[in-house]
Amino acid sequence: MYGKGRIIPALILFLGVMTSPMWFKSADVSKMPKPEKPKDYTECVAPVQEMRTSHMVLLNQWRDDILREGGSRIGKTANGTEYVRSLQNGCMKCHSDKKKFCDECHNYTSVKPYCWDCHLQPKEAM
Amino acid sequence: MDSKRRDFLKIAGLSAIAGIAVPSAFNSLLKGEALASEHGAAAAGAHGAVAPTGKRWGMVIDVKKFSANPGLAEKCVSTCHAVHNVPDFGNKKDEIKWVWVDSFNHVFPDDSSQYKKPEALDSMPILTLCNHCDNPPCVRACPTQATFKTKDGIVAMDYHRCIGCRFCMAACPYGARSFNWRDPRGKDANGQPFIKAENPKFPTRMRGVVEKCNFCTERLAIGQIPACVEAAAESKALVFGDLNDPASEVSQMLKTTFTIQRKPSAGTHPSLFYII
Ligand code: SF4
Ligand code: SF4
Numbered sequence: 001m002y003g004k005g006r007i008i009p010a011l012i013l014f015l016g017v018m019t020s021p022m023w024f025k026s027a028d029v030s031k032m033p034k035p036e037k038p039k040d041y042t043e044c045v046a047p048v049q050e051m052r053t054s055h056m057v058l059l060n061q062w063r064d065d066i067l068r069e070g071g072s073r074i075g076k077t078a079n080g081t082e083y084v085r086s087l088q089n090g091c092m093k094c095h096s097d098k099k100k101f102c103d104e105c106h107n108y109t110s111v112k113p114y115c116w117d118c119h120l121q122p123k124e125a126m
Numbered sequence: 127m128d129s130k131r132r133d134f135l136k137i138a139g140l141s142a143i144a145g146i147a148v149p150s151a152f153n154s155l156l157k158g159e160a161l162a163s164e165h166g167a168a169a170a171g172a173h174g175a176v177a178p179t180g181k182r183w184g185m186v187i188d189v190k191k192f193s194a195n196p197g198l199a200e201k202c203v204s205t206c207h208a209v210h211n212v213p214d215f216g217n218k219k220d221e222i223k224w225v226w227v228d229s230f231n232h233v234f235p236d237d238s239s240q241y242k243k244p245e246a247l248d249s250m251p252i253l254t255l256c257n258h259c260d261n262p263p264c265v266r267a268c269p270t271q272a273t274f275k276t277k278d279g280i281v282a283m284d285y286h287r288c289i290g291c292r293f294c295m296a297a298c299p300y301g302a303r304s305f306n307w308r309d310p311r312g313k314d315a316n317g318q319p320f321i322k323a324e325n326p327k328f329p330t331r332m333r334g335v336v337e338k339c340n341f342c343t344e345r346l347a348i349g350q351i352p353a354c355v356e357a358a359a360e361s362k363a364l365v366f367g368d369l370n371d372p373a374s375e376v377s378q379m380l381k382t383t384f385t386i387q388r389k390p391s392a393g394t395h396p397s398l399f400y401i402i
Contacts, residue, residue, distance in 0.1 A: 066347075067284055070277050073347050089327055117311075117332040118285060120211075120324055 033108040036100040043077050044094075056113070059087055088119045096122045182279035183258065183341055184369035184397035185355070186379050191363035192251050198363060199227045199251040202354040206255075206339070209353045211330045213310035213320035222304040224339040225255035225354055234400075236389055247402070253364075255354070256281060256302040256339040257388060257396030267297035273336075279369070279397060280341045288335040295336060299392045302338050309333040369397060 001007075044051050046058065062085040065071030075085045084090035095101040098121040106113065192199045206212070206225045213222055230247040233254050262281045265273055272287035273294055295303045310330050313319050321330060328344065331337050342352035350356070351366050358364040367374035376399075379385075385399035 063284065063286070067282060068274065068276070088329060114332075118329040120326055120329060123326060 031108075033104040035102075035104040036097060038094040038096070041094045043079055043081060045075060045077055045083055045090075062086070087115060088121075092122050098122075178370045180277060180279075180370060182260070182369045182397060183346070184279070184367065184376055184399065185352075186365040186376050186383075186385065186399045186401060187253055188363050188365075188401045189250055189252055190401065191358075191361045192253060193246075193249075195361050195363065198358055198361060199253045202253055202357045202364070203227065205357040206352075206354045208323065209325055209328065209342075210340075211310070211321050211325055211328050212337075213306075213308075213330075214322065215308055215320055216314055220307050222306065222310070222337060224304075224337070225253060227251045228254055230402075233388060234386065236391055252400070253354075254300070254302075254388070255398070256341070257300055257394065257398045258339075258341055260395035260397065261393060263297040263299065263392075263394060264294035264303065267293040269293060276343070278346075280343055282340055282343060283336070283338065285329075285331055285335050285337070290334040290336065292336060299389050299394065303336050304338065305336050306331055306333050 046054075051058075062071075062075075066073055066085060071085075073085055075083050075090075077083065084093070092098070098116070105111075203223075203225050207214070207223075210224060212224055215221065230243075230250055230252055233252045258279060258281045260279065262273075262275060265275055265281060268274075269291060270287045270289055272285070272289070273281065273283045276282050290305070292305055295301075295305060308320070309332070310320055311332075324330070342350070342354075345352060351359075352364075355364045355366040365376055365379060367376035369376055369380075371377060379401075380399060383401055385401050387396045387399060390396075
């Protein structure tokens with residue numbers, strides 16, 4: 001093969017550079033987001049994995065259902081605990097510290113949701 | 127023989143086209159008619175010919191009681207604005223108002239008795255707010271459906287969807303909508319926040335969206351009456367209830383007392399009724 005001596009090392013170097021974030025970042029567990037879980041509650045409104053991936057979808061569903069369809073403002077968890085279907089008056093009751101909960105992952109993934117342009121975060125934690 | 131077959135095919139083809147096209151055209155015609163007659167029924171309902179169904183929140187405003195209780199109208203305004211985090215930008219140009227006090231001539235500009243009415247009317251404080259119209263032009267004007275009518279007759283807004291085009295403001299004949307030219311979370315030149323004391327239970331709005339009275343839907347949902355009605359509860363200057371329920375207090379009042387509505391000629395069918 002013509003130019004074998006240069007192509008193979010160059011390919012290896014290229015792959016190394018491309019995957020470097022994996023080697024350096026993933027090994028650094030301390031940089032993973034650690035959202036603080038509420039102390040007084042163990043159960044969320046939906047399973048953890050679902051909340052992780054789709055909490056924003058759920059918030060939109062609550063909004064449309066309550067505002068447009070006259071849906072209930074009260075929801076029930078799988079264990080029968082009642083909660084308010086509201087970001088400001090529901091979610092933030094348990095996850096009362098936006099910095100230690102929401103911002104942890106949002107900063108890590110570099111997402112900037114505009115919830116807080118209108119919704120108020122609990123005062124004590126600000 | 128050949129030409130006969132040709133003719134047969136032509137006729138078959140034409141009738142196939144007719145078979146597809148005519149019913150669909152017919153259907154769309156029928157639909158148009160259905161829409162028109164639906165509208166007719168709604169209009170007839172407003173005149174009392176057809177009994178309306180479902181809830182329709184409404185309000186009776188007794189103007190005399192506001193004259194008898196100076197400061198009451200202002201109290202209603204400040205209560206509402208405090209509950210809903212309505213900013214006070216300190217100037218008329220940027221003003222945000224969900225409920226406000228105006229003069230008789232401004233609130234009822236098409237009153238035909240203009241030159242022959244009691245002088246006292248001029249100084250009467252008239253409380254006014256969004257009419258939660260039964261036929262709301264603001265809803266039709268909104269290109270994103272950010273404003274819409276709910277099943278219980280409230281003209282509501284979803285601020286997430288408002289793109290700030292202000293078509294609704296142009297469409298509303300009552301000036302019931304305000305635009306946030308400035309950031310409601312901001313501070314004035316003296317460092318004073320535009321929202322004096324935030325109500326932690328209710329959101330604020332952001333710059334670039336329109337806002338208006340929501341008939342306290344968040345309070346109705348938990349069995350409370352609107353904040354302004356509660357503020358005026360002692361004098362009963364504001365009465366709130368279901369206009370479609372013949373037994374409700376508002377319906378009873380409307381049955382026994384003569385009331386007027388704002389700009390009835392606009393055809394919006396307001397849910398607000400004034401006792402002058
Ligand atoms: S008063 Fe204006 S804003 Fe309110 S429903 Fe009627 S048209 Fe819309
Ligand atoms: S009904 Fe509620 S939102 Fe509307 S003016 Fe009264 S207090 Fe304000």
